Amino acid sequence: MAETGGPDRAPLLSLRGIGKNYGAVVAVRDVDLDVYPGEVLAICGDNGAGKSSLIKIMSGAQAPSAGTIRLRGAETRFRSPHDALLQGVATIYQDLALAPRLSIAANVFMGAELTRPLGLKFLRVLDRARMADEARAYLRRLSVEIADTRRPVAGLSGGQRQAVAISRALRWDAGIVIMDEPTAALGVKETAQVLDLIRRLKSEGRVVILISHNMADVAALATRVVVMRAGAKVIDRPAEGLTPDDLGHMIITGRDVAQ
Ligand SMILES: Nc1ncnc2c1ncn2[C@@H]1O[C@H](COP(=O)(O)OP(=O)(O)OP(=O)(O)O)[C@@H](O)[C@H]1O
Ligand SMILES: [Mg+2]
Structure with a gap:
């Protein structure tokens, strides 16, 4: 299977105009996102930026308030996490x-x-x-x-x-494996083991979508980085060449570092 994604290829998963409100709280606003085969996509951002809310929509745990989801080109809905699992x-x-x-x-x-x-x-x-x-x-x-x-x-x-x-x-x-803070509660050795598991999934051509506050993990693993801020996607770029410091800077400022 493919090693890297890119705009020349068909996305596996596509979000368009995704929004999520919890009452008056806007947790996710107007997010477009394409995920390509073989990618390890890191979703970063400060506390409350909307990362978990976004992946709950991708995993079927929450229905979006707005927007559409396409899987392998066809519009779909995930009625529950189990329904999403059945769809891969x-x-x-x-x-x-x-x-x-x-x-x-x-x-x-x-x-x-x-x-x-x-x-x-x-x-x-x-x-x-x-x-x-x-x-x-x-x-x-x-x-x-x-x-x-x-x-x-x-x-x-x-x-x-x-x-x-x-x-x-x-x-x-499952062609797409989503992980919310997979190493947050782990020690050094266990963290290394989980990072290795993620590499294995990637080498099998699966997509991994990862939320992490650990910039060293993101710099080591991700092929692409998305930064969320106040519910919106503010950065979406290849991860290549980014240091943990760059990533921290991008999360704090919401701006891409000079390439
Ligand atoms: N079930 C809920 N009901 C009401 N508000 C919610 C709910 N879940 C999340 N929110 C709000 O939506 C916003 C985004 O929350 P979310 O959990 O998606 O952030 P996050 O980026 O995952 O943060 P963290 O890094 O702290 O996990 C926050 O303002 C949060 O308070
Ligand atoms: Mg969260």
């Missing part, structure tokens, strides 16, 4: 929405468990062995080795939990 858009939130007491495999297959026929009757039971094996294979694709995927998620590190959540996105073959 997976979202991984900071709290991850994993069930900690359930096994790793059960979390990967949640909502679409694998079953097998039971004897000669028209009965099907959960195919735990296959789910355990396939969950391990998804994790391995992300370079995370967990021998026993029947273990509960509760015993995993933050980075391993992110890998389980990403495995769920892989299980649905």
Whole structure:
């Protein structure tokens, strides 16, 4: 699959005139955004800039107050996060929405468990062995080795939990993976692990849309940067060559640094 996006290619996801009001609060105003295959798009901006509100619209968690969404060229609506997932858009939130007491495999297959026929009757039971094996294979694709995927998620590190959540996105073959502050609560080693997971998704040709306050992460990973300010998109540019300081400056001033 393609390595980089560009205006010469068809966007995977297109937003036009997207707005979101919460009562009198305008959280997102008139955002146009095109996302191309193979991109790691970082959405940056100060607290309250509208980043989470924007991705909630892309992930089906919130309906926009205005505007349209196109996916692979066709206008669409996401009625819920599950509906978005069925259309190939997976979202991984900071709290991850994993069930900690359930096994790793059960979390990967949640909502679409694998079953097998039971004897000669028209009965099907959960195919735990296959789910355990396939969950391990998804994790391995992300370079995370967990021998026993029947273990509960509760015993995993933050980075391993992110890998389980990403495995769920892989299980649905999501072409677009959205992450809101994926490393905010993680230590140094776990952060490095999550950055590596994001690189793997990119190398598989998937799009990653990432909200981050960590400018070092953004500078290291992003192919494109969007800066939001008071609900509006004020900067949209390639990330190449940007330092963490440049990014901080762009967020504070809302202006692009000289190229
Ligand atoms: N459910 C809600 N009800 C009312 N106002 C909301 C709601 N969610 C967000 N807002 C408001 O919308 C604006 C944008 O919020 P949003 O959470 O999108 O910002 P953000 O860029 O993600 O900020 P942060 O970096 O702090 O996560 C803020 O003024 C916020 O108070
Ligand atoms: Mg937010």
